[in-house]
Amino acid sequence: MGIYELSLATVVGINIILAVGLNLITGFCGQISLGHAAFYGIGAYTAALMAKAGMPGPVNLAAAMAMAGAVGVVVGMTSLRVREDFLAITTMGVGFLFLGIVRQQESLLGGELGISSIPTFGVGKMGFFVLVLVLAALSVAFSLYIKRSWMGFAFEAVADDEDTARVISVDVPAYKLAAFALGTALAGLAGGLYCYFARFIVPDDFGFITSISVLSMVAVGGIGSVYGVIVGTALLTLIPEFFRFISDYKLLVYGALLFGVMRFAPDGLAGLTRLAFRRIQRKGGAV
Amino acid sequence: MSPVFRAACERLTMLYFELLIQGLIYGSMYAIIAVGLTLVYGLLRILHVAHAGLFALGGYMGLLITNSTGSLILGMPLAAAIVGVVGMAIYRLCYQPILDQPPYVALIASIGLFIAMEEMFRLIFGPFGLTYTNAPLQSVVQFAGIYLRAVDLAIVVGSLSLLGALSWLSQKTRIGLAWRATVDDPQIAESFGISVLNVRYLNFFIGSALAAVAGVFISLLSNLVEPTMGGVPSYKALAIIVLGGLGNVAGTLIASLVLGVVEAFGTIYIGDILDRDAIAFAFLIIVLMIRPEGLFARR
Amino acid sequence: MVKKISIFALAVCLVAGLSGMANAADTIKIGFHAPLTGFAASDGKSSTEGAKLAVNQVNAAGGVLGKQLELVVYDDQAKPAQSIPIANKLIGQDKVVVGISGSYSGATRSAAGVFQEAKIPYISAYGIHPDITRAGEYVFRTSFLGEIQGHAGAKLLGDMMGKKKVVIITLQNDFGKSLAAGFKDKAADYGISIVNEYQYSIKDRQFGSIVAKVKADNPDAIYASGYYFTAGPLVSQLRAAGVTCPVIGQEGYDSQKFIEIAGPAAEGVIITTSLDRDSKVPETADFITAFEKQAGFKSDMVAASGHTAVMVAADAIKRAGSTDPAKVLAAIQTTNLKVSTGTIKFNALGEVMKAVQVQVVKDGNWHHYDVIDDAALLAPPAE
Numbered sequence: 001m002g003i004y005e006l007s008l009a010t011v012v013g014i015n016i017i018l019a020v021g022l023n024l025i026t027g028f029c030g031q032i033s034l035g036h037a038a039f040y041g042i043g044a045y046t047a048a049l050m051a052k053a054g055m056p057g058p059v060n061l062a063a064a065m066a067m068a069g070a071v072g073v074v075v076g077m078t079s080l081r082v083r084e085d086f087l088a089i090t091t092m093g094v095g096f097l098f099l100g101i102v103r104q105q106e107s108l109l110g111g112e113l114g115i116s117s118i119p120t121f122g123v124g125k126m127g128f129f130v131l132v133l134v135l136a137a138l139s140v141a142f143s144l145y146i147k148r149s150w151m152g153f154a155f156e157a158v159a160d161d162e163d164t165a166r167v168i169s170v171d172v173p174a175y176k177l178a179a180f181a182l183g184t185a186l187a188g189l190a191g192g193l194y195c196y197f198a199r200f201i202v203p204d205d206f207g208f209i210t211s212i213s214v215l216s217m218v219a220v221g222g223i224g225s226v227y228g229v230i231v232g233t234a235l236l237t238l239i240p241e242f243f244r245f246i247s248d249y250k251l252l253v254y255g256a257l258l259f260g261v262m263r264f265a266p267d268g269l270a271g272l273t274r275l276a277f278r279r280i281q282r283k284g285g286a287v
Numbered sequence: 288m289s290p291v292f293r294a295a296c297e298r299l300t301m302l303y304f305e306l307l308i309q310g311l312i313y314g315s316m317y318a319i320i321a322v323g324l325t326l327v328y329g330l331l332r333i334l335h336v337a338h339a340g341l342f343a344l345g346g347y348m349g350l351l352i353t354n355s356t357g358s359l360i361l362g363m364p365l366a367a368a369i370v371g372v373v374g375m376a377i378y379r380l381c382y383q384p385i386l387d388q389p390p391y392v393a394l395i396a397s398i399g400l401f402i403a404m405e406e407m408f409r410l411i412f413g414p415f416g417l418t419y420t421n422a423p424l425q426s427v428v429q430f431a432g433i434y435l436r437a438v439d440l441a442i443v444v445g446s447l448s449l450l451g452a453l454s455w456l457s458q459k460t461r462i463g464l465a466w467r468a469t470v471d472d473p474q475i476a477e478s479f480g481i482s483v484l485n486v487r488y489l490n491f492f493i494g495s496a497l498a499a500v501a502g503v504f505i506s507l508l509s510n511l512v513e514p515t516m517g518g519v520p521s522y523k524a525l526a527i528i529v530l531g532g533l534g535n536v537a538g539t540l541i542a543s544l545v546l547g548v549v550e551a552f553g554t555i556y557i558g559d560i561l562d563r564d565a566i567a568f569a570f571l572i573i574v575l576m577i578r579p580e581g582l583f584a585r586r
Numbered sequence: 587m588v589k590k591i592s593i594f595a596l597a598v599c600l601v602a603g604l605s606g607m608a609n610a611a612d613t614i615k616i617g618f619h620a621p622l623t624g625f626a627a628s629d630g631k632s633s634t635e636g637a638k639l640a641v642n643q644v645n646a647a648g649g650v651l652g653k654q655l656e657l658v659v660y661d662d663q664a665k666p667a668q669s670i671p672i673a674n675k676l677i678g679q680d681k682v683v684v685g686i687s688g689s690y691s692g693a694t695r696s697a698a699g700v701f702q703e704a705k706i707p708y709i710s711a712y713g714i715h716p717d718i719t720r721a722g723e724y725v726f727r728t729s730f731l732g733e734i735q736g737h738a739g740a741k742l743l744g745d746m747m748g749k750k751k752v753v754i755i756t757l758q759n760d761f762g763k764s765l766a767a768g769f770k771d772k773a774a775d776y777g778i779s780i781v782n783e784y785q786y787s788i789k790d791r792q793f794g795s796i797v798a799k800v801k802a803d804n805p806d807a808i809y810a811s812g813y814y815f816t817a818g819p820l821v822s823q824l825r826a827a828g829v830t831c832p833v834i835g836q837e838g839y840d841s842q843k844f845i846e847i848a849g850p851a852a853e854g855v856i857i858t859t860s861l862d863r864d865s866k867v868p869e870t871a872d873f874i875t876a877f878e879k880q881a882g883f884k885s886d887m888v889a890a891s892g893h894t895a896v897m898v899a900a901d902a903i904k905r906a907g908s909t910d911p912a913k914v915l916a917a918i919q920t921t922n923l924k925v926s927t928g929t930i931k932f933n934a935l936g937e938v939m940k941a942v943q944v945q946v947v948k949d950g951n952w953h954h955y956d957v958i959d960d961a962a963l964l965a966p967p968a969e
Contacts, residue, residue, distance in 0.1 A: 003704075004675040011667055032391055078572070082579045085334060085390065089529040090575055092522060093568035100565020103758060112763045116695055116717040198666045200695045200717070202760070205666060208522060212398055219395045240661075240668060247661040251623040252406035258399025263381060266388040302802045309794030316792070406623065414627035415883070416815060418846045425849075427826050434828045439794075509791040509819035511847050515625050519789050551795040558785050562758055 006129055007197075012237045013132035014193050017139045019217040019233040020226065021186025024143060026215070027224035028152060029179035030159025031079050032088040035095030036214050038075075039068040039184040041102065041206030043191025048115045048201055049108075057121045061192040068188025069181045076180025080173050083162075095211050102203045114202030121196045132193055139186055143226050146182070155179060220261045222270025231269050305433055306551045312439050314547025315446035316508075319501040320520045321527040321539050322450060323494030329470050329534030330490050332390060333382060334525060336397040338498055339517030340404030341377075345370045345499025346506040346516055347408060350417055359423040363503045367496035374495025375488050383487075401521060409514035416513035424507055438507045445504065449497065450540055457536075466490065470534070523564070526571045530581050538583030545582075546570065613656035614649075614909060616641070616899055617676030619669055619697065620688030620892075622661035628815075629888045632841075633688030633711055634659055635881040636892030643876070644900045651907065655900060658682060662693045669693035673700035683909045684709065684899040688892045691715035691760045698725045707902070707915050711895040712837075712888055714761045716967070719936040724911075726918055726936040728894045728927070729860060729887075731966055732761055735836050736768020738858045738942040738958045739809055743834055744776025746944075746956060747856075749807035753800050754783040755820070757838070762811035765836055769809055772963070781805050786812075791819045797827045807831050813838040814886075818847025825851035832856065840887035845950055852947045856955055860927040861890045862943040864954035873926035890926045897925045937966035 001009070022036045043064035050060040078090050102109050109115070121128050146152050154175045157165035166172055195201050213236065221232020239257065243250045265272045320342055327335045345366050353362030381400060385392050424438035457463035468476040469486040477483050501520075506512045527546055531538030546567055553566035561569060574582060618637050621630035641657045649655060658680045662669040669689065676682045677700065685701050685708040687694040694713035701708035702722035710718050712729040719725050730738075743749045752773070756766040766783065773780055781803050784796045797820075800808065810833055812820060817839045824833065825848075837859040845852045865871055873893055877885035902917035903909060923930045928940040942964060946955040958964070 002674075002678040004671060004678040007671045007674040007700075011671060026391070032394075078576065082575050085328075085332075085533060086529055086575060086579060086581070088334070088394075089525050090572060093526065093572045096522075096564045096568040097561075097572065100561040100569075103562055103565075104560055106763075112758060112760045113715060113717075114692070114760075116715070117720065194667075198670060198696045199699050200666065200692070202666075202692045204692060215391075216395055216398070219391060223389075223391065240663075241671065244660060247622050247659070248410065249406075250661060251663070252403055252410065255399045255402030255404075255406060259381070259396050259403060260399070262392050262396035262399065263385060266385055266392040298802065302798065305798040305802075306795050309798055312794055313792060409623070409627055414631050415843055416628070416847075418843075422849065425826070427828075429828075434826060436826050505791070509847070510822065510849065511791065511815060511819060513815060514627070516791075518625070554786070554795050555784065555799050562785070562787050563790060564787065 003125065006125055008238065008241060010129045010132050010197055012234050013129070013136040014190050014197065015214070015217065015233045015237050016136045016230055017132075017186055017193070018190040018214050019221070019229050020136075020139045020143050021183040021190065022214050023183075023218050023224065023226065023229045024146065024155075024186070025179050025183035027218060027229070028147065028155040028159065029176060030155075031076075031176060031179060032084070032091070032215075033183075034088050034092035034208075034211050034215065035075070035098070036091075036184075036187055037206045037208070037210035038095045038098035039072055039187035040191040040194070040210065040214075041098060041203070042071055043068045043188030044195040044201050044206065045102065045109055045115070045191075046188070047192035048118050048195040051119050051195070052115065052117075057196065061189060064188040064192030065185040066188070068191065069185030072180045072184025072187075073177055075184070076177045079176050079180065092208065092211070095208055099203050099207055102206075112203065114200060115195075116200045118195055118199040118201070120199065128196065132197075135189065135193065139189070140226060140230065147226065151175070151178065216258050220258065220268050222268030222272075225268070225270035228268050228270025228273075235269075301432065306555065307548060308433065308435070310548030310551030311544060312442055312547070313550055314544035315443045316501065316505060317523065317527055317547055318540050318543035319446045319449065319497050319504070321524045321531070321543055322453065322536055323497040324524050325528040325531060325534055325536060325539040326490050326494040328528060329536075330487060331382065331386065331393075333386075333393040334390070334397065335382075336394065336521050336525070337377060337381075337400040337404065338494070338524065339521035340401045341370050341374055341495045342498040342502040342520050343408060343512070343514070343517040344373065344404070345502030346512040347412060347417070347502075348499065349503030350419060350506055350512045353423065354420050357421070359503075359507075363500060366503055367499045370499035370502075371492040371496035374491040374498075377495075378487060378491040401517065405514050405517065412512075412514065414514065416511050418510050418512075419507070422507065422510045425510075438504065442504045442508070445500065449500065450536075453493070454536065462489065519564075523567060526567060530571055530574060532581030532583040535581070535583050538581065542582055613654050614651065614903060615656045615658050615680055615682040616896060617658050617660075617673075617680060617682035617685040618688055618892075618896075619660045619662045619672045619676070619685075619693070621664035621690065621693070622659075624663040624665075626664040626690055629690075630661070630664075630688060632881075632886055632889040633892035636877065636885070636889035636894075637686065637688060637711075637896045639873075639877055639880050639889075640893045640896035640900070642880070644897075650900050650903050651909070655896075657896070662689050662697075664690045664693050666692050666696035669697040670700055673697035677701065677704045677706055682706065683903060683911070683914060686892075686895045686899060687711060687713055688888075688895075689713065691718065694718055695721070698722075701725065705915075706911050707899070707918055709895045709898060709918075711891040714764060716764065723936065724915060726898075726932055726938075728898055728930060728938050729891050730837070730940075730942065730964075731768075731937065732764025733768030733771065734964055734966055735858050735942065736765040736770075737772045737963050738944075739765065739834055739836065740769050740772035740776050740778060741958060741960065741963060742856070742858060742944060742956075743807055743809060744773065744778040746958075747807065747832065749832065750777055750779060751781055751806040752778050753781050753803050753805040753808050755796060755800070755808060755810035755812075756783060756785045757811045757813070757816060758785045758787050761838060765811045786816070786820075788813070788816065790816065793820050793823050797823050797829065800824065801827055801829050805831055808833045810835055811838065814841040814844035814847065818844050818852075821855055822848045822851040834858075837887040840945070840952070842884040842886070842952075845947055845952075852950075854947060856944060856946045858942050858958070859887050859945055860940070860943055861885070861887050861945075862954055862957075863945060863952040867924070869924050870926050870928075887927075894925045894927045894930065898923060898930055933966055934968045935966065937968075939964070939966065
C-alpha cells in the first residue's frame with residue numbers, strides 16, 4: 001500500500017468511527033442530530049491541547065472521548081425537552097454555537113488560526129493506520145454488541161414510539177442520555193484521531209457541512225444498520241477520489257448521489273441489499 | 288441634565304433606533320425566505336433545505352432577466368413565476384414519492400438536491416458571481432438623519448405586503464379554506480372534494496415564488512448573485528421556522544423580525560464573544576429550552 | 587443497462603489508459619491543489635488559471651531541462667481532510683518534483699506537513715497562516731503574511747495618509763484576524779488610535795448594523811479586511827449610509843469583481859497588495875495581458891500568486907539542473923527572480939521578501955497609488 005492509499009484508508013477509518021457513533025444516536029435511538037461535528041471537534045481540540053502539553057497519545061484519546069461524551073450528555077438533555085424536528089434544529093444550533101465559541105477563543109484554542117504543529121502519535125504512518133483500524137473495528141464490534149443487548153432493544157423502543165416505550169416501563173430519558181453519551185464519545189475518539197492525522201486543526205473542519213456529511217454517510221448506508229453505515233461511509237469518503245478525473249463535477253455527483261439514494265432507496269444501501277437478497281431467495285424458492 | 292449628557296443620550300438613542308431599523312431590514316429578508324419554508328413544513332412536515340437553492344435560483348433568474356431587459360418590474364415577477372414552477376416540479380419529482388418515509392429521508396434528499404443545485408449554478412454561471420449592469424433601487428433616501436436605500440425600504444414594504452396578501456389569501460378565499468383544511472387533515476379534506484395534490488402544488492408554487500422574490504431582493508442589497516448565496520438561508524431559515532413554531536406563518540414572521548433585531552444588536556455588542564450565526568442559534572436554543580414548541584406553538 | 591454500464595466503464599478505462607500513456611511521455615511534473623468546487627471555487631479557479639499560464643509560458647519557451655512541464659491539478663475543496671490524501675497522491679503516485687498550493691490556509695498547512703515529511707519542496711501561493719512555513723525547510727510561501735500586510739496598512743494609514751482615528755472591520759477568519767493583529771501591532775508607532783473593532787463572518791453580505799455603528803463612531807478612516815465578495819457589498823453599504831471617510835483594504839479586494847459589485851462606491855478605495863496594475867515592469871505587464879487572454883477574465887492577486895509560485899518552481903529546477911528534491915530545495919532557497927508579483931527572495935524560514943504595492947480604484951479600474959518598500963517594517967519572521 002502506497003502512502004496515498006494509506007492516508008485514504010486512515011480517513012475512511014476515522015469516518016467510520018464518527019458515523020458509527022452517530023448511528024448509535026440517530027439509527028438506534030431515533031434522535032436526529034445535525035450537530036455531530038461539534039463532538040468530533042471537542043475531541044480533536046481536547047486531544048490537540050493535551051498533545052501539545054506533552055501528554056501521551058492513548059491518554060489524550062481517552063480524554064477526547066470523555067470530554068466529548070460529557071458534553072454529549074449535556075446536549076442530550078435537550079432531547080428530553082424537545083422532540084423530532086425541534087431536536088434536529090437544536091442540535092444544529094449546538095454545532096454553530098460550538099463553532100462560534102471556538103472561533104473567538106484565541107488564547108486557548110487558537111481562534112481562527114487553529115492549532116498547528118500537533119506532535120505525531122509516534123507510531124509512524126503505518127502504525128497509526130493500524131491503530132485507527134483497530135479502534136474502528138472495536139467501535140463497530142461495540143456497536144453490534146449494543147444492538148443485540150437489552151440496551152439496543154430499549155433504544156429501538158424509544159426510536160419507534162417514546163410514549164409506548166414509557167408504557168412498557170423503559171426509562172426513556174436514561175436511554176436517550178446513554179445513546180448521546182456513547183455516540184458523542186465515539187465522535188470524540190474520531191476527533192482525537194483526526195487531530196493526530198492532520199496535525200493541524202481549524203474551526204472550519206468541524207462545521208455544519210461536516211455534520212451533514214456524517215449524517216449522509218449514515219443515511220446512505222442505511223440508518224440503523226451497522227454494516228450499511230460502514231459501506232456508506234467508505235463510499236461517500238472515497239467518492240471524491242473516484243471522481244478526481246472529473247474534478248469539476250465531483251460535488252455535483254456527490255449531491256446527486258445523496259438525493260438519488262434517498263429518493264429511490266430510502267432505506268439506504270442496507271435496505272437495497274435486503275431487497276436484493278429477498279428477491280434472490282424468492283427466485284431460488286421458485287426453482 | 289447637562290447639554291453634553293443630553294447630546295450623548297440623543298446620539299445613543301439615535302444609534303439604537305438605527306440598529307433597530309437595520310434589524311427589521313434583516314428580519315424582513317428572513318421572513319420572505321422562511322415563510323415559504325414554513326408553508327411547506329406545515330403541509331408536508333418536510334425540512335425543505337433545497338428551498339435555499341430555489342432562493343439562489345430566484346436571484347440568478349431575476350438578475351439575468353433584469354440585465355437583459357433592463358427592467359426589474361419584469362425581472363422580479365418572471366423570476367418568481369419560473370422558480371414557482373420549478374418548486375412545483377421539485378415537489379412532484381422529489382418529495383411526493385418519499386412522503387411516507389421517515390422525516391430524515393426527505394431531509395437528506397433535500398440536502399443532496401441543494402448541493403447539486405449550488406454546483407449547477409457554479410458550473411453554468413461561473414464561480415465568481417454575477418452583478419447587475421445597472422443595479423436598480425440604489426438611490427438613497429434620507430429622513431431624520433438616517434440614510435436608507437430604496438432597496439432597504441422595498442424589502443420591508445415588499446415582505447410585509449406579500450405576507451399580508453398571503454394571510455388574506457388563506458383567511459378570506461376559497462383557496463385559503465381548502466389549504467387550511469388540508470393542513471388540518473388531508474384525508475378529511477380529500478373526502479370533502481378538495482384536491483390535496485392541487486393544494487400542495489399551490490403551496491410549493493407560492494413558497495418557491497416567495498423564495499425567488501427574497502433572492503432578487505438580496506441580490507439587489509449586495510449587487511451580487513453567487514452560487515453559494517443559499518448557504519446561510521439553508522440553515523438559518525430552518526432555525527427561524529422552528530423558532531416561530533414550525534408551520535405557523537404569523538409566528539415565522541415575528542420570529543424573523545425578532546431574530547433580525549437580535550442579530551443587529553448582537554453583532555455590535557457581543558460580536559467579540561460569538562459570531563452572527565452563533566448569536567442566532569444561542570438565542571434559538573434558549574427559546575427552545577423555555578418553550579419547546581417554539582415562540583408560537585402550532586394551532 | 588448492464589451493457590451501457592460496461593461500455594461506459596470501458597470508455598473510462600480507455601481514457602484513463604490514454605492519459606496514462608500521455609503521462610509516460612517525458613515531462614517534469616509539478617503538483618497543484620486548489621479548491622475547484624465548493625465555497626472557495628472562485629479563488630481556486632483564478633489560482634489554477636494563473637498556474638496553467640505559467641506552465642504554458644515556460645513550455646513555450648522550451649520547457650525546463652529540455653523537458654516539458656506538466657501541471658497535475660487536484661481539487662481539495664479547501665478541506666484538510668482532502669488535501670492530505672492529495673498531497674500523498676502527488677508524492678506517491680504522480681511523483682511530482684515540486685508541490686504547489688493554490689488553496690486556503692487549512693488545506694495548505696495540512697498538506698505542507700506531508701510534503702515536509704517526504705522531503706519534497708512545497709510552495710504556498712497565497713495561504714496566509716503564519717505556521718505554514720513552520721512545517722519545515724521544504725515549505726515556502728510566495729505571498730505576504732497577514733501580519734506583514736497589516737504592518738503595511740498601518741504605515742499607509744498613519745504615516746502616508748495621516749489618518750489617526752481608525753475603525754477596524756475584521757473578517758472573521760485567519761486572513762482577517764492576522765491582518766488586524768499586524769495592524770494593531772504597528773498602529774501606535776504611527777500615532778493611530780483605534781476607536782473600535784467589529785467582526786463579521788465570511789458569509790455576511792449585509793452589514794447594516796456595523797455600518798450604522800461605524801457612522802456613529804465617525805472615524806477618520808476605516809481599515810476593513812475582506813474578500814471582493816464581502817468588501818464589495820460592505821463598501822457600497824458604507825457609502826450609501828453616508829460614510830465618506832477613506833476605506834483601506836488588502837489583497838482580498840484585489841479583483842475586478844470588487845469594482846463591479848461596489849460600482850461607483852469603489853472609487854477611491856485603497857488597498858495593499860502584490861500586483862501593480864500600472865506596472866511598466868515587463869514581467870507584470872505581460873502577465874496581466876496574457877492572463878486575460880488565456881482565462882477570459884481579468885487577473886487578480888490570487889491568479890498572479892499561482893503564476894508566481896509555478897515560475898519560482900520552474901526557475902529553481904532549471905538552476906538546480908536536476909529534479910533531485912534536495913538540489914531543487916537548495917535552488918529555491920537562493921531564488922532571486924523577477925515575476926508578476928515583484929522580485930522574489932526567501933528568508934531562512936521560506937517567507938518571501940518583496941515590496942508591498944498600494945493600489946487605488948480610479949475610474950473603475952485598479953491603479954498605482956504608491957509602493958511600500960520599508961525592509962525593516964516588512965521583514966517576515968525568520969523562524
